[in-house]
Amino acid sequence: MITIRAPGKVILYGEHAVVYGEPALAMAINKYLYVTARARDDNKININARDLRLAGISVTISEGGDVVAKTDYGAVISALSYVKRAIELAMEYLDKKVGIDLEIRSEMPVGAGLGTSAAVAVATILAYAKELGYDIDKRELSRLAWQVEKDVQGSASPTDTTMATFGGIMYIKPEGNNTVMEPVKPGANVPLIIGYVPRISTTKDLVAMVRRKYEIMRNIIEPIIKSIGLITKKGREALEMGDLELMGTLMNINHGLLDALGVSTRQLNDMVYAARHAGALGSKLTGAGGGGCMIALSDRIEVEKAIELTGGSVLRAGLDTNGATIVSND
Numbered sequence: 517m518i519t520i521r522a523p524g525k526v527i528l529y530g531e532h533a534v535v536y537g538e539p540a541l542a543m544a545i546n547k548y549l550y551v552t553a554r555a556r557d558d559n560k561i562n563i564n565a566r567d568l569r570l571a572g573i574s575v576t577i578s579e580g581g582d583v584v585a586k587t588d589y590g591a592v593i594s595a596l597s598y599v600k601r602a603i604e605l606a607m608e609y610l611d612k613k614v615g616i617d618l619e620i621r622s623e624m625p626v627g628a629g630l631g632t633s634a635a636v637a638v639a640t641i642l643a644y645a646k647e648l649g650y651d652i653d654k655r656e657l658s659r660l661a662w663q664v665e666k667d668v669q670g671s672a673s674p675t676d677t678t679m680a681t682f683g684g685i686m687y688i689k690p691e692g693n694n695t696v697m698e699p700v701k702p703g704a705n706v707p708l709i710i711g712y713v714p715r716i717s718t719t720k721d722l723v724a725m726v727r728r729k730y731e732i733m734r735n736i737i738e739p740i741i742k743s744i745g746l747i748t749k750k751g752r753e754a755l756e757m758g759d760l761e762l763m764g765t766l767m768n769i770n771h772g773l774l775d776a777l778g779v780s781t782r783q784l785n786d787m788v789y790a791a792r793h794a795g796a797l798g799s800k801l802t803g804a805g806g807g808g809c810m811i812a813l814s815d816r817i818e819v820e821k822a823i824e825l826t827g828g829s830v831l832r833a834g835l836d837t838n839g840a841t842i843v844s845n846d
């Protein structure tokens with residue numbers, strides 16, 4: 517039996533634009549998704565995902581007290597699609613099919629922009645390989661997990677899977693099927709507050725929504741995407757110089773452009789503006805949007821309170837520098 521953990525991430529600059537080949541700047545956070553794997557002696561795959569919230573349960577209670585519970589089968593299968601694809605690709609890559617019990621736990625809200633889909637893909641592939649006694653190179657692990665995101669999401673960048681695999685702060689630029697990833701050394705400590713509200717849509721739907729806009733009015737959407745790319749490059753310089761004020765200004769512009777793409781919401785904007793009014797140097801949504809998470813560049817308690825006053829929850833997280841690691845191996 518083995519337990520693997522993989523970190524979540526926040527994107528400082530560049531979400532959505534990175535799906536179109538622009539760079540992104542991301543930081544792995546010390547909040548983790550855990551996968552425990554135990555090989556079985558049959559061919560079954562048994563998945564116990566404790567943190568998935570599924571709507572739509574129907575229960576029938578008969579006279580004798582028997583209870584029959586039903587849930588939307590399609591929704592269950594779709595919710596488990598990242599885990600299922602991760603196992604399929606791991607089996608293909610290792611050319612070895614063995615039944616497995618998987619137990620999944622997340623310290624992060626699922627589907628809120630912190631990259632749980634990538635963390636679950638990375639941790640599942642690594643847990644399957646290690647439980648069967650194989651080593652897997654981190655570059656290969658991150659490539660396979662990116663493939664999971666591409667297959668399930670339809671279109672995906674390597675940002676989240678790279679962060680969940682390697683950790684740290686990374687400048688990422690997709691180049692075809694390759695990923696240029698450059699570790700970034702910050703010139704100052706970067707204080708971040710994460711605020712979140714529940715998200716209804718998935719990353720898959722939000723990425724598809726931006727794609728539709730891109731196809732219908734490319735001459736308008738493309739400059740926004742390119743502009744986000746320029747912000748990311750400048751943001752990296754600001755981070756390396758430790759210029760927090762410039763970083764904040766760039767976050768604000770980035771948020772405006774994400775709003776222009778249609779991926780912000782009223783609740784996200786409320787949190788973003790409340791944080792700025794309470795003294796944050798900058799704030800933006802992070803991840804796919806549509807609800808979910810925002811980040812504020814600040815360490816002020818007033819900023820946390822302001823986010824909470826809008827109805828958001830606050831998550832305190834620091835930097836993860838290890839990426840995917842073994843937690844225990846019996």
Ligand SMILES: Nc1ncnc2c1ncn2[C@@H]1O[C@H](COP(=O)(O)OP(=O)(O)O)[C@@H](O)[C@H]1O
Binds near residue numbers: 599620717720
């Ligand atoms: N703990 C988990 N167990 C099983 N699947 C998970 C878990 N966490 C995330 N996933 C998968 O990832 C999806 C959320 O991914 P996504 O919409 O990309 O949001 P994010 O990556 O920002 O959390 C879930 O709907 C589910 O399919």
Ligand SMILES: C[C@@](O)(CCOP(=O)(O)O)CC(=O)O
Binds near residue numbers: 532628719723
């Ligand atoms: C919107 C996007 O740039 C980031 C999505 O992040 P998350 O799944 O919301 O954590 C998509 C991607 O990079 O594949």
Ligand SMILES: [Mg+2]
Binds near residue numbers: 631632633634676719
């Ligand atoms: Mg995701």
